[in-house]
Amino acid sequence: MNTQALALTILLLPLAGGGLLAGRGWRMPRVVTQIVGPGVVWAAFAVTLYLFFTQSSGDFTYWTWIKSGSFELPFNLLVDNLSLFMCLVITGVGALIVTYSVGYMAHEDGPSYARFFTYMDVFIFSMLLLVLAGNFVFLIIGWALVGLSSYFLIGFWYQRRSAVLAARKAFVMNVIGDVGMILGAFVLFVTYHALTYRQVFGSLGTQFCGACISPSQVRHASDSGSLELAAFLLLVGAVAKSAQLPLHTWLPDAMEGPTPVSALIHAATMVTAGVYLVGRMHPIYDVAVYAHDAVAIIGAVTALFAATIAIVQTDIKRVLAYSTMSQIGYMFLAVGIGAYSAGFFHLLSHAFFKALLFMAAGNVIHAMHDEQDMRKYGGLWRQLRPTSIMFLIGCLSLVGVIPFVGFFSKEQILGAAFSRPGNLGLAVWGVGAVTALITGFYTGRMWWMSFAGKPSAERPVAHPHEAPPVMLIPVGILAVLATVGGLLQTHVLGFGTSAVSDYLDKVVTPQSWEGGAIDVVIGLTTMVLATLLFLGAYRIYVTQSWRPWTARFPRVQRTLERKYYFDELYNAVFVRSMDKLADAGYRDVEAPVLDGGLDRTGATARRAASYASLLQTGYFRNYTLVFVAGVVIVAVLLLARFAS
Amino acid sequence: MAIIGGVGVISFRQPIRSVLSLVVVMLALSVLFLLLSAQFIFVVQIIVYAGAVMVLFLFVIALLGPARESGRGRLRFQAGLSGLFVLAFFGLVFAMMQGVHFRQPETTDLNVFGTVQSIAVGLFTNYLYPFELTSILLLVAAIGAVYLSRRDDPKN
Amino acid sequence: MGTLDIGGSQMDTSWFLLLGAILFTLGTVGVLVRRNPLIILISIELMLNAVNLTLVAFSRQLQNMEGQLFALMTMTVAAAEAVVGLAILVDIFRARDLEDIDDLSELKG
Numbered sequence: 001m002n003t004q005a006l007a008l009t010i011l012l013l014p015l016a017g018g019g020l021l022a023g024r025g026w027r028m029p030r031v032v033t034q035i036v037g038p039g040v041v042w043a044a045f046a047v048t049l050y051l052f053f054t055q056s057s058g059d060f061t062y063w064t065w066i067k068s069g070s071f072e073l074p075f076n077l078l079v080d081n082l083s084l085f086m087c088l089v090i091t092g093v094g095a096l097i098v099t100y101s102v103g104y105m106a107h108e109d110g111p112s113y114a115r116f117f118t119y120m121d122v123f124i125f126s127m128l129l130l131v132l133a134g135n136f137v138f139l140i141i142g143w144a145l146v147g148l149s150s151y152f153l154i155g156f157w158y159q160r161r162s163a164v165l166a167a168r169k170a171f172v173m174n175v176i177g178d179v180g181m182i183l184g185a186f187v188l189f190v191t192y193h194a195l196t197y198r199q200v201f202g203s204l205g206t207q208f209c210g211a212c213i214s215p216s217q218v219r220h221a222s223d224s225g226s227l228e229l230a231a232f233l234l235l236v237g238a239v240a241k242s243a244q245l246p247l248h249t250w251l252p253d254a255m256e257g258p259t260p261v262s263a264l265i266h267a268a269t270m271v272t273a274g275v276y277l278v279g280r281m282h283p284i285y286d287v288a289v290y291a292h293d294a295v296a297i298i299g300a301v302t303a304l305f306a307a308t309i310a311i312v313q314t315d316i317k318r319v320l321a322y323s324t325m326s327q328i329g330y331m332f333l334a335v336g337i338g339a340y341s342a343g344f345f346h347l348l349s350h351a352f353f354k355a356l357l358f359m360a361a362g363n364v365i366h367a368m369h370d371e372q373d374m375r376k377y378g379g380l381w382r383q384l385r386p387t388s389i390m391f392l393i394g395c396l397s398l399v400g401v402i403p404f405v406g407f408f409s410k411e412q413i414l415g416a417a418f419s420r421p422g423n424l425g426l427a428v429w430g431v432g433a434v435t436a437l438i439t440g441f442y443t444g445r446m447w448w449m450s451f452a453g454k455p456s457a458e459r460p461v462a463h464p465h466e467a468p469p470v471m472l473i474p475v476g477i478l479a480v481l482a483t484v485g486g487l488l489q490t491h492v493l494g495f496g497t498s499a500v501s502d503y504l505d506k507v508v509t510p511q512s513w514e515g516g517a518i519d520v521v522i523g524l525t526t527m528v529l530a531t532l533l534f535l536g537a538y539r540i541y542v543t544q545s546w547r548p549w550t551a552r553f554p555r556v557q558r559t560l561e562r563k564y565y566f567d568e569l570y571n572a573v574f575v576r577s578m579d580k581l582a583d584a585g586y587r588d589v590e591a592p593v594l595d596g597g598l599d600r601t602g603a604t605a606r607r608a609a610s611y612a613s614l615l616q617t618g619y620f621r622n623y624t625l626v627f628v629a630g631v632v633i634v635a636v637l638l639l640a641r642f643a644s
Numbered sequence: 645m646a647i648i649g650g651v652g653v654i655s656f657r658q659p660i661r662s663v664l665s666l667v668v669v670m671l672a673l674s675v676l677f678l679l680l681s682a683q684f685i686f687v688v689q690i691i692v693y694a695g696a697v698m699v700l701f702l703f704v705i706a707l708l709g710p711a712r713e714s715g716r717g718r719l720r721f722q723a724g725l726s727g728l729f730v731l732a733f734f735g736l737v738f739a740m741m742q743g744v745h746f747r748q749p750e751t752t753d754l755n756v757f758g759t760v761q762s763i764a765v766g767l768f769t770n771y772l773y774p775f776e777l778t779s780i781l782l783l784v785a786a787i788g789a790v791y792l793s794r795r796d797d798p799k800n
Numbered sequence: 801m802g803t804l805d806i807g808g809s810q811m812d813t814s815w816f817l818l819l820g821a822i823l824f825t826l827g828t829v830g831v832l833v834r835r836n837p838l839i840i841l842i843s844i845e846l847m848l849n850a851v852n853l854t855l856v857a858f859s860r861q862l863q864n865m866e867g868q869l870f871a872l873m874t875m876t877v878a879a880a881e882a883v884v885g886l887a888i889l890v891d892i893f894r895a896r897d898l899e900d901i902d903d904l905s906e907l908k909g
Contacts, residue, residue, distance in 0.1 A: 620901050625832055629729045635736050650823045653846050654830035659838045666842050669823070673853055676816065680860040682868050685852075685875075693875060697845070697882050704886050705838060708893055726832035730825055737821045741814060766869045778876045785880035792887035 003056040007077045010047050010087060011128050013040040018121035025114030037117030038098040041124055045091035052084050059134055059198055073195055076134035081507045085344065086131040086276055093268045093351045094124050096474040100359050101260035103470035104366060116156060120264065123149035127269050131276055135196035136185040143181060143237065146273065147174035150265050154257040166253035173250045177240025184233030188284075191226045201283045224287055231284050231291030234277060235298075242274030242328050244302040249566050251325055255317040259362035262317060267324055267354035272347050275331040279340050282508050286338075293424055296336025300428040300435075303329030305564070307438040311445065312560045315372045316361050319446050323398060324354055326435060330413055333428050339416035340508035341501035345489050346409035348500065352485055353397035353406055356478035360391040363471055364450065367464035374446065379455040383464050386472060388451045390479040395447050397482045399440045399530050405485030407527060410436065412489065414526060415519030416511060433526050440530030444537030452538065646672035663701045670694040684763045816857035823850035837893070837901045841885050848878045 017040030025033050057080045066073035098120050105116050126149050130142030148171070155167030189195055192203045238244075243251035243266075251271070255262055265271070278285055278295055285292040306325035313319045327350050334343030365372055367384055381388045397406035414436070417429035455462075466472070489500045501511075562568065617623075649672060652665030674689040767775045823846060830843030852871040859867025 621832060621835075625726055625729065628726070628733060628828060628832065632729050632732045632736065635733075639736070639739075646819060647822055647826075650826040650846060654826055654834065654839070654843055659836055659842075662839050662842055666846060669846060670849060673849055676819075676853060677856055680816070680856050682856045682859070682871075685856060685868055685871055688872065688875060689852075692879060693849075697879050700882065700886060701838070701842065704890060707890065708838070723833055726829060730829050730832070733828065734821060734825045737825075738818075741817055741821070762865050763868060763872065766865050767872075771869055774873060778873055781880050782876065785883050789883045789887040792884070792891050 003051065003054075003058055003079065004060040004062075006047050006051055006056075007058075007060055007079050007132065008062065010044045010051075010091070011077070011125060011132060013044045013047070014121045014125040014128065016040065018118045018125060021114050021118040021121065025118060026111035028114075030110060030113060033114045033117050034102045037121060038095055038102060040121060041091055041095040041098050044124070044128070045088075045095050048084065048087045048091050051079065052088060057081070057084075061134075065137075071193065073135065073137055075138065076196060077132045078134035078197055079132065081503050082276075082279060082344075083131050085348075085504060086272075087128060089272075089348060089351050090124060090127050090131065090269050093355050093478075094127075094264060096477055097260050097264045097268070097355060097359065098124075100263070100362070100471050100474040101258070103468050104260050104362055105258065116153075116258070119149055119152045119156065120260075123153060123265065123270075127273070130273060134198070136188065136200075137195055140178065140181050140185060143241070143273065144178055146270055147171060147178065147241070150174070150254070150261075150270055153261040153265060154254045156257055156261065160256065162253075163256040166250070166256040170250040170254050173240050173247050176247060177237040180233045180236025180240070184230045184237070187226055187230040187233060191230070197280075227284055228288040228291055231281070231288035232294065234281060234284075235291055235295060238274030238277045238295075238332075239298060240274075241277075242271045242332070243325050244274070244298050244329060244332060245305060246566070248302065248306075248325055249563070249570060252318050252321045252563070255315070255321050259317065259358055259365060262321070263355045263358035263362070266321060267358050268351040271324060271328055272331070272351070275328065275335060275343055275347055278332070278335045279344060279508050282335075282340060285335075292336060292338075294336070296333050296424060296428050299329040299332025299334075299336055300431040301329070302326070303333065303435045304431050304438070305329075307435045307442065309560050309563050310442040311438065313442075314375055316364070316374050316377075316446065316450065317358070317372055319374075319442060320354070320357055320361060323357075323439070323442070324350075326439065327354065327398070329435075330410060330432060333417065333432060334413045337417055337420055337425055337428065339413065339420075339511045341504040342409070342412045342416050342511070344504055344508075345500040346413055348488075349397070349405040349409040349482070349485055352478055353394045353404070353482045356390060356475060356482055357394035357398065359471070359475045359478070360387050360394060363387040363467040363475065364391075364464075366467055366471070369460050371460045374449045376456045376458040376460065377450040378453050378459065379451070380464070381451040384451075384466050386466060387475070390475050391451065392447060393479045393482055395443045395534075399443050399534055400436060400527055401531055402527065403483070403486055405482050405488075407523075408486040408489055411519075411523035411526065415523055416513075418522055419519055420513055433522075436526050436530050437533055440533035441537055444534035445540070448538050646676070659705050660702070663698060663705060666701075667694055667698050670698070684760050813857055813861045817854060820850045820854035820857065823847075823853070835900045837889055840901065841882065841889070845878060845882060848874060 017036050020036060021033060025036075059076060059078050061074040061076040064072055064074045098117070101116065101120065105113055108116065123146065126142050126145035128142075130139060130146055133139040133142055151167045151171040151174075154170055155164050157163050185195065188200055192200050194200055194203065236247075240247040251266060254266055257265075285295070303326045306322040306329065310319050310322035310326065313322060327346070331343045331346050331350070334340070334346060364377070364380065364384065364387060367380075367387075368377065371377075393404065397404035400407045400410040414429055414432050417425045417432060419425070420429075467475075489498055559565070646669050649665045649668035653662050653669060656662045656665060670689060670693050674686050674694070677686040677689060827843045827845075827847030827850060830846065831840050834840055834843065852874055855867045855871040855874070857867075859865065859871070
C-alpha cells in the first residue's frame with residue numbers, strides 16, 4: 001500500500017473522529033461515541049503498526065502551501081524510525097487510554113461525554129502532526145494545537161474555577177514555549193532560508209540516506225553562533241511543553257483535569273514532546289554544544305527538584321505529576337548528553353508505567369468516589385486486589401526494579417551518564433542517582449499509604465468496588481507491557497537485546513562511547529538502594545515505627561510543600577506586574593485617551609456649536625447686515641477675479 | 645428731487661412723513677420714466693404704485709398709530725457697520741459703472757417703443773407665462789392678506 | 801457711455817443708473833438702520849423702485865422692451881409683497897403693541 005497515503009491516514013483518522021464527534025456526537029446515542037472515540041485511535045495504531053513492520057519511510061509532500069519567490073513551504077510529512085516510534089507510543093498508549101476513559105467518564109452526561117472524546121481525538125491528531133511534520137512550520141502548528149487541546153482537556157470540568165485557572169496557567173506557559181519555538185524557527189530561517197527539515201539539516205551537512213535523515217557526520221558548522229541561539233530558543237519550547245524547570249509550575253495544577261487526561265497528556269505524550277524535539281533536532285544540538293549541555297543540566301536538576309517535592313504530596317495524582325516531571329528530567333538528561341536512544345527508550349517505558357500508574361490511580365479514585373487524598377486511603381490491598389497489583393507493578397517499574405522495564409531504561413541512562421567521558425556526565429549521573437533513591441522513597445510512601453495498613457478513619461467509602469472491565473483491561477495490558485517491555489532492550493546488562501537503540505540509532509546520533517562492566521554494577525547497586533528506601537517507607541508510614549523525617553525538619557517540609565515557592569515567585573514577579581500594567585493601561589491610556597478622547601470630541605463639538613449659536617442673535621437687522629455684507633464680499637471677489 | 649425724497653424716506657422719524665417722502669420719490673421717478681420713453685410704465689407707476697400701494701401704507705399707519713422711534717436701539721454697531729458696507733456697496737456699483745460698455749442697441753421703431761401696444765404685445769406673446777403667474781401671485785397675495793388680517797372670533 | 805436721443809437732446813444713460821444706485825443705497829441704509837418695521841417696508845419699496853428705474857433705463861438704451869416688461873412684473877410683485885407684508889405686520893404689531901423690530905428676537909440662539 002502506498003506509504004504516502006497511509007502516512008496521511010494516520011493523521012486524518014483521529015481528526016475525522018474528533019470532527020464527527022464535535023459536529024454530531026452529542027446528538028447521537030452514546031454507543032456511537034464509545035466506538036468512534038477510541039476506534040479512530042486504534043485504527044491509526046493499526047496503520048502505524050503496518051508502516052512499522054513494512055519498514056516504510058520517506059519524506060512526503062502533499063501540497064505546497066506557501067510559494068513566495070524562491071521560497072516554498074510544503075505540507076510534508078517525514079516518516080522515519082523516530083517519527084514512527086513516536087507514533088506507536090502516541091497511538092498505542094493513546095488508544096488504551098481513550099478506551100479506558102469510556103468507562104472512567106461514564107458519569108458525564110451526553111454532550112459532555114462526546115465533548116471529551118472530541119478533545120481527546122483532536123489532541124491525538126495534534127500530537128501526531130507534531131511528530132510527523134516535515135518542516136518547522138507544521139511542527140509549530142502541531143505544537144500549538146497540542147497546547148490548545150491540553151487547555152481544553154485540563155479545563156474540561158469548566159464549572160470548577162480551579163480547573164479553569166489551571167488550564168489557563170498551562171496554556172500561558174505553553175505559549176511562552178511557543179514563542180521560543182517560533183523565534184528559534186526564525187533564526188534558522190534567517191540563517192538557512194529554508195524551513196523543511198531536509199533543507200535545514202542538509203545545510204548543516206547531514207547526510208541523507210534516501211529519504212530519511214541519518215546521523216550527522218559533521219560536528220562543526222560555520223554558523224555555530226546562530227545555531228546555538230536557535231537551539232536555546234527551541235529549548236525554551238521544549239522546557240515549557242515538558243514542564244521542566246523553570247517553566248514547570250503548570251504541571252501539578254494540570255491534575256485538575258480528569259485522570260485519563262493526566263494519563264495521556266501528562267505521562268505519555270504531550271510532556272514527551274520536548275524530548276522528541278531535542279531528538280529530532282539532533283543535528284543542531286550536536287553542533288550547539290552549549291545548548292546541548294544545557295538540556296542535560298536542566299533535565300538533571302529538574303529530576304532531583306521534582307523528586308524532592310514528591311515526597312510531601314498528599315494527593316495521589318500530584319505525586320504522579322511530580323514523578324512525571326522527574327522522569328522527563330531523566331529523558332532530557334539522556335538526550336542532553338548524547339544518549340538519544342536511551343532517552344527515547346525511557347520515554348517508551350515511562351509511557352507504559354506512568355500511564356499504568358495514572359489509570360490505576362484513576363481506578364482507585366473512581367472506587368473512592370473521587371477522593372484523591374492518600375491520607376484517607378489505607379488498606380485498599382484487600383478490597384481492590386487487581387488494581388493494587390497493577391499499581392505495584394507500575395511502582396516497581398518507576399523505582400527501577402528488575403525485571404520491570406523501568407529498570408532497564410533508567411539504568412541505561414545512568415550507566416551512559418556515568419561512563420561518558422568528561423565531567424558533565426559524572427555530575428549528572430550523581431544527580432540522577434540520588435534522584436533514583438528519592439524516587440524509591442516517595443514511590444514506596446505512595447504505595448504503602450494507599451494500599452497497605454489499616455483503612456483510614458476518614459475513608460469516604462467503606463467497601464469500594466473494583467473498576468469495570470473496560471477500565472481494568474487497558475490497565476492490565478499496560479501492566480503486562482511494563483513487565484515484559486524490558487526485554488526489548490536488556491543491553492544495559494551487558495548482554496541481550498538492544499532492539500530500541502538499533503532501531504533509533506539509524507536516525508539519531510548513536511552513543512559515541514561504550515559502557516563497561518562497572519555500569520552494570522552501579523546500576524544494580526542503585527536499584528538495591530532504591531528498593532531499600534521503598535521498603536523503608538513502610539516502616540515510616542505504615543507501622544509508624546520510625547519517626548517521619550518531616551517531624552525533624554519542619555522548615556524543609558514547608559519549603560517542599562510550597563514547591564520551593566516557585567508559584568509565589570512567579571506570581572510576585574510576573575503576574576503582579578502584569579496586573580499592574582493592565583491596570584495602568586486602563587487607567588492611563590484607555591480611560592483618558594480612548595474614553596476621554598471620545599467624550600472630549602463630543603464636548604468640543606458641543607462647545608463649537610455653542611460658539612456658532614452666538615451668530616443667531618435673533619435680530620433682524622443683524623441678519624440683513626450680514627446679507628449685505630455677503631453681497632459686497634462676493635462682489636469684490638468676483639470683480640477681483642475678472643479684473644485680473 | 646428724487647434724491648431728496650429718498651433721503652427723506654429714510655430719515656424721518658415719523659412714519660407718515662416717511663411715506664409721503666416715498667410718494668415724492670415715486671412721482672419723480674415716474675417723470676423719469678416718461679423721459680425714458682416708457683409711457684405705460686409712467687402711468688402705471690402713478691396709478692398703481694403711488695396711488696394704490698402708498699395709500700395702503702397710509703391706511704396702515706393710520707391704523708397702527710403714529711409712532712416715533714426713540715433712542716438708539718440695542719445694537720450699537722449696527723449703524724456704523726451698515727454705513728461701512730453700504731458705502732462699500734455703492735463704491736462697487738460705481739466702479740462697475742465706470743467700465744460699462746453698452747452693446748449696440750437693436751433697431752426698433754421709436755414711435756412704438758414703450759407704448760401700450762408694445763407692452764401688450766410682449767405680455768401676451770413672449771411673456772405670457774410670467775404674466776399668468778403674476779396674476780396668480782396677486783390672487784394669492786389677496787387671499788393671504790384677507791386671511792392674515794382676520795380677527796380670531798370664538799364664534800367663528 | 802451710451803447716449804440717448806431724447807426728445808431731440810442727448811442724454812447720458814449713466815445718470816439714470818447713478819440715480820438708481822443712489823436710491824438703492826439709500827433704501828438699503830433704511831432697511832439696516834431704522835427700527836420701525838413700517839419704515840423698513842417702505843425702504844424696501846424704495847429699493848424696488850430704484851431697480852425699476854435701472855431696468856427702464858437699460859431698456860431704453862438697448863432699445864429692448866424686455867426691460868420695461870420686467871419692470872412691470874417687478875411692480876406687480878412689489879405690490880403683492882407690500883400687501884402681504886403689511887398684513888403680517890398689522891397682525892403682529894396689533895397683538896403685541898410694539899414698534900421696535902429688535903423686540904422680535906425669538907429666533908435667538
